[in-house]
Amino acid sequence: MTHPSDLPDLPGLPGPPLDRLRADGDALLLAPDMVLTPDGPMDHYAAVVSGGTFLAVGPAERLERAHPHLTPVRLRGQILMPGFVDAHHHLTQTFGAALAFGEPSEIFRRVWVPLEGALDEEAVYVAAKLAALESLRGGFTTVAEAGTRAAVDVEVVAAAARDAGIRCVLGLVCNDADSATDTATSLARAEKHLVRYCAEELIHPSLAVSVPEAATARTLRDTARLAASAGAVVQIHVNEHLAAVERSLVAHGLRPLEYLHEVGALGPQLLAAHATLLTPRELTLLADSGAAVSYNPVASAWKGNAVAPATTMAERGIRFGLGTDGTRGDAFRLAEAAEFAQRLAYGLATGDSSCGAGWTWLEHAARGGADAVGLGARTGRIAGGAAADFLLVDVSGPEMRLSWDLPWELVRRGNRDQITAVFVAGRLRLWRGWPVDWDGPALVRRAAELSREVLPRAPVTRVHPTSTAARRARAQGSAAR
Secondary structure: OOOHHHOOOOOOOOOOHHHHHOOOOOOEEEEEEEEEEOOEEEEOEEEEEEOOEEEEEEEHHHHHHHOOOOOOEEEEEEEEEEOEEEEEEOHHHHHHHHHHOOOOOOHHHHHHHHHHHOOOHHHHHHHHHHHHHHHHHOOEEEEEEOOOOOOOOOHHHHHHHHHHOOEEEEEEEOOOOOOOOOHHHHHHHHHHHHHHOOOOOOEEEEEEEOOHHHOOHHHHHHHHHHHHHHOOOEEEEEOOOHHHHHHHHHHHOOOHHHHHHHHOOOOOOEEEEEOOOOOHHHHHHHHHHOOEEEEOHHHHHHHOOOOOOHHHHHHHOOEEEEOOOOOOOOHHHHHHHHHHHHHHHHHHHHOOOOOOHHHHHHHHHOHHHHHHOOOOOOOOOOOOOOEOOEEEEEOOOOOOOOOOOHHHHHHHHOOHHHEEEEEEOOEEEEEOOEEOOOOHHHHHHHHHHHHHHHHHHOOOOOOOOOHHHHHHHHHHHHHHO
């Protein structure tokens, strides 16, 4: 396995670029061909990174004059762009990622709850760190972890994210409707969690409820209050499956999002995962309340859910980011799926040939996602004062060299193989796909070993066989006929 230090230098970059880019604690003056700013792509721009943040971003000549003590690191053929934000992930489900292929909805009951219940402390750490590695490789610098059901201290997940070097909005599950934990104890744990991680660099506390029906009305209301006071978010799967909508109607006479509004849990602190089945009234509730949504287009396709009306959300001013739901940690493919799903579900029927254009999906994959997960003031953009969470992307190849419209091309033609470097909090974390300060291949090997131990003891129930078994069964059926 090739180690990052064995890889060739960047084209046109004098000296050993890896050593220059990983100079921890030193200020960097990065001068790529282009910087993707909040105002769009800027040629001949540069960025000064110091103390984990962008000290300054602007025309390269001006920054070089203002910082004569810094030697510019010239990055020919590269663009500097914000790291992507995964607004909805389940870091401890990595061992069973392929178990979701071809399965009908609500697989959490048959697959994820049993799988996470079979994880011990080492398995949780390795699974979460493996997911973080995949996310970093795919260009995500921040992930929102929706809360593990594994019976371990959530610090194990925090340690995995911290050690991997990714920024993590860490959910603590506060379900109390059908658990042995009483409401008062659940809320006390929630308060402690918000305090425990309030001052960390990479770990940001969040509360979580699996679905509205998993918590009492008091917990839904009070977790919203606690999170709002702490400047955190509450992550809840909302209006994802038709069965859940129908259960809510039977139990409360209200759809899940309407029920959250009824009990006082709807507000800017809510991060509603999926929100695929929304009525016009519920869209109005989201817009009026300031709640945010994680639009998860790949999960919709893989599980057969509806597609969230993201272009309508954008038009209505509803806050939203893009999430993987643990499907695959590839940010460029997620952005493409976000646009493509809108085109198929809504654009073709209305003759909307733009479907938000490329900039919409880049914006909501980075700055909009950061806002949705409660980190809008901290990350998601290349600007002075923001956290230096960014990517260096090679645009010198055939996919991008003839660029006429970079935002569209990044959405339609970008891929994670073009990511040269990933920085989080000003530190180089990955170089051409692998960590620079810990052994990524060793983690992958251990994860493969552990997954083969965990899955046989997890009481997972799948509706469909593997694709290989399905093909064999069809061939046998054809032969019998």
